[in-house]
Amino acid sequence: MAEPFVIDAGDALVVIDVQNDFLPGGALAVTDGDAILPNVNLLARAFENVVVTQDWHPRGHASFASSHAGSKPFDVMELPYGNQVLWPDHCVQGSPGARLHPELDVDRAFAILRKGANPMIDSYSAFAEADGLTTGLAALLRARGIERVFVCGLATDFCVAWSALDARAAGFETFVIEDACRAIDADGSLAAAWSRMTAAGVRRIKAEEVRGRMANGG
Numbered sequence: 001m002a003e004p005f006v007i008d009a010g011d012a013l014v015v016i017d018v019q020n021d022f023l024p025g026g027a028l029a030v031t032d033g034d035a036i037l038p039n040v041n042l043l044a045r046a047f048e049n050v051v052v053t054q055d056w057h058p059r060g061h062a063s064f065a066s067s068h069a070g071s072k073p074f075d076v077m078e079l080p081y082g083n084q085v086l087w088p089d090h091c092v093q094g095s096p097g098a099r100l101h102p103e104l105d106v107d108r109a110f111a112i113l114r115k116g117a118n119p120m121i122d123s124y125s126a127f128a129e130a131d132g133l134t135t136g137l138a139a140l141l142r143a144r145g146i147e148r149v150f151v152c153g154l155a156t157d158f159c160v161a162w163s164a165l166d167a168r169a170a171g172f173e174t175f176v177i178e179d180a181c182r183a184i185d186a187d188g189s190l191a192a193a194w195s196r197m198t199a200a201g202v203r204r205i206k207a208e209e210v211r212g213r214m215a216n217g218g
């Protein structure tokens with residue numbers, strides 16, 4: 001195995017959308033999504049800086065197929081900001097499906113960032129909505145002296161990939177921890193996401209390559 005990445009105060013873990021609707025039994029279940037929980041929990045204990053995101057849509061959100069007459073889930077529709085995959089209703093604000101999985105152990109996270117709350121605009125990325133409006137996350141991380149961003153969670157080919165690409169574009173050294181992620185993989189979306197991430201300089205690593213420095217760390 002290559003040299004491990006020793007985690008210090010300049011590193012942040014961003015845990016994307018580990019919510020009931022993306023886990024088995026949920027409205028937009030990611031196959032084997034719950035298999036990431038042990039790795040994510042270990043990682044979350046190894047980092048001093050942890051941010052958690054929640055997909056957080058109002059009822060009738062523009063990304064829901066049910067909001068567009070004649071459309072069905074996984075259709076692609078052109079919206080003012082670009083092409084949008086239409087999804088089953090998911091992660092509706094305040095619903096049980098929008099809650100973080102009960103076994104997700106992220107008590108030490110310093111921030112929970114909710115995204116996708118604008119009724120007209122989706123936000124796969126933790127850093128910016130689909131029309132480019134910033135969430136402020138890059139500035140928050142920079143203000144805390146963060147230089148490296150490690151991304152994990154659901155789904156690899158949508159919210160994880162968009163977040164990693166934006167982290168890289170914001171100037172962070174960026175890593176995706178592949179065995180702490182699972183994909184939706186609609187229509188080749190997983191291979192496409194990895195080739196975009198690789199081309200952008202996002203590094204693909206495994207959870208065992210990450211070493212915490214704290215007593216209870218991984």
Ligand code: VGL
Nearest residue numbers: 017055087154155158159
């Ligand atoms: C996601 C599709 C729709 C994700 C969120 O978290 O990857 N995917 N909304």
Ligand code: ZN
Nearest residue numbers: 055063091116
């Ligand atoms: Zn969503």
